[in-house]
Amino acid sequence: MNHFSRIGFILAAAGSAVGLGNIWKFPYITGEYGGGAFVLVYLLAIVFIGLSVFLAEAVIGQNAQADIATAFIKTSKSKNKNWKFSGFMIIAGLIILSFYSVVLGWILNYIITSFGDLPTTTEAAGQAFGDLISKNIAGQIVFHTVIAGTVIFIVLKGIKDGIEKINLILMPLLGLILIGLLIYALTLDSFSDALKYMFTPDFSKINGDALLAALGQAFFTLSLGVGTILTYSASLPKKVNFVKSSVMVAIVDTAIAIIAGLIIFSFLFEAGAKSTGGPGLVFISLPVIFSGWGVLGHIISVAFFIALVFAGITSAVSMIEPSLKFFTDRFSMSRAKATVICGAFFYVFGIIALLSMTGEFKPVLSAFGKNAFDWMDFITSSIMMPLAAIVTCVFLGYFVDKELLRRIFTAHVSETVFNIWYNLIKFLVPIAIIILFLNKLGII
Ligand code: TRP
Numbered sequence: 001m002n003h004f005s006r007i008g009f010i011l012a013a014a015g016s017a018v019g020l021g022n023i024w025k026f027p028y029i030t031g032e033y034g035g036g037a038f039v040l041v042y043l044l045a046i047v048f049i050g051l052s053v054f055l056a057e058a059v060i061g062q063n064a065q066a067d068i069a070t071a072f073i074k075t076s077k078s079k080n081k082n083w084k085f086s087g088f089m090i091i092a093g094l095i096i097l098s099f100y101s102v103v104l105g106w107i108l109n110y111i112i113t114s115f116g117d118l119p120t121t122t123e124a125a126g127q128a129f130g131d132l133i134s135k136n137i138a139g140q141i142v143f144h145t146v147i148a149g150t151v152i153f154i155v156l157k158g159i160k161d162g163i164e165k166i167n168l169i170l171m172p173l174l175g176l177i178l179i180g181l182l183i184y185a186l187t188l189d190s191f192s193d194a195l196k197y198m199f200t201p202d203f204s205k206i207n208g209d210a211l212l213a214a215l216g217q218a219f220f221t222l223s224l225g226v227g228t229i230l231t232y233s234a235s236l237p238k239k240v241n242f243v244k245s246s247v248m249v250a251i252v253d254t255a256i257a258i259i260a261g262l263i264i265f266s267f268l269f270e271a272g273a274k275s276t277g278g279p280g281l282v283f284i285s286l287p288v289i290f291s292g293w294g295v296l297g298h299i300i301s302v303a304f305f306i307a308l309v310f311a312g313i314t315s316a317v318s319m320i321e322p323s324l325k326f327f328t329d330r331f332s333m334s335r336a337k338a339t340v341i342c343g344a345f346f347y348v349f350g351i352i353a354l355l356s357m358t359g360e361f362k363p364v365l366s367a368f369g370k371n372a373f374d375w376m377d378f379i380t381s382s383i384m385m386p387l388a389a390i391v392t393c394v395f396l397g398y399f400v401d402k403e404l405l406r407r408i409f410t411a412h413v414s415e416t417v418f419n420i421w422y423n424l425i426k427f428l429v430p431i432a433i434i435i436l437f438l439n440k441l442g443i444i
Helices: 006-017 020-032 036-064 068-075 081-113 122-135 137-156 158-186 191-199 208-221 228-233 242-270 278-291 294-330 335-355 372-398 402-410 415-440
Strands: none
Touching (some): 006 228, 020 081, 020 208, 020 242, 036 191, 036 228, 036 242, 036 372, 036 402, 036 415, 068 228, 081 137, 081 278, 081 294, 081 335, 081 372, 122 137, 122 278, 137 294, 137 335, 158 191, 158 242, 208 415, 228 294, 294 335, 372 415, 402 415
């Protein structure tokens, strides 16, 4: 049987969850929203909302042991075939993967440049990054091809020999590199400032935007809303305690985000840089800091960007898996054929995404003030993912037999825990997502 082992599932789901969202995005949005208070709000969003939706996807997947569309139909009270529309979720994963692969390509570029001269000023670093994304078409295509090829190679081998195995190797290595970087950060005087920054809440910085950013980040970092967790859980043997496994994944994901934050803020403060780095934090601020540390700086730079690639590859494979399972299980397609079709899709869309940021192609590949890369990001994270999460919660809360869910949950946890979860996904979570949704679309 092509199933995960218990530990294989935890590592693969954690591998999916831990990605660029943790190491690149979490530190910079924490910086933008002022540190400690944002971390606190983020933790609440993970525990009450992220984890609830995670459990929602996991319970559907594990119980049905099927692709998204079949799982919704099978789990519903009515067994209504129309639930197959839930299969729309797979598209978001492929679109995210298109631009995620391009960003992973930039990171490959940074691993290579870390061996040579690092930029010594912020201007030079900004220029280097700008040149890479706006001028270097050939280089970006090569890097994107390497990443896409790696992802395709891994998923072709299936759940057990492909996805489980790569996570079994890369996740411990990622852990080791991060521990090494954390130990180095601990030796810096600025470590205590980083700690203070991340754990002293200043509530004056918390506004509606910060709450929404925390909620959006909680979804993205736990890989929710594209059927990834549902699909992985469909390969989790039924006897495994999915609640315990899900909590473990959320803990690992959160711990890694916090460790990445402590490392990056220690580095930043040590160099006297401000905490608010924005999206260029990793690609512009860090290389300048590393360049000031001589040989050690180069070693740390290589290690840091390798950690990012490892974290990203295990996430990337999780974005394509829902589509593969959908095609192989619902249409009895071979895994190879499904991989070729989905691989070609994200490869081509990735090329469109990267071309849309270059000087030459930007004008043709932009519409309504956004280039194709930004559109792919916007359509997935602001529309498709929140929509999928609402559909999942409303489905469980209103179209699935409550007794069935109670039976599944209480085999592993108490009645009280079940009731808390049930009310969260039935009421609080959909309302929170609708607010997020309307706000992101600029309606409220
Ligand atoms: N969670 C990953 C990160 O933090 C990204 C990711 C992987 C993802 N699979 C996903 C995001 C599915 C949304 C949906 O980088």
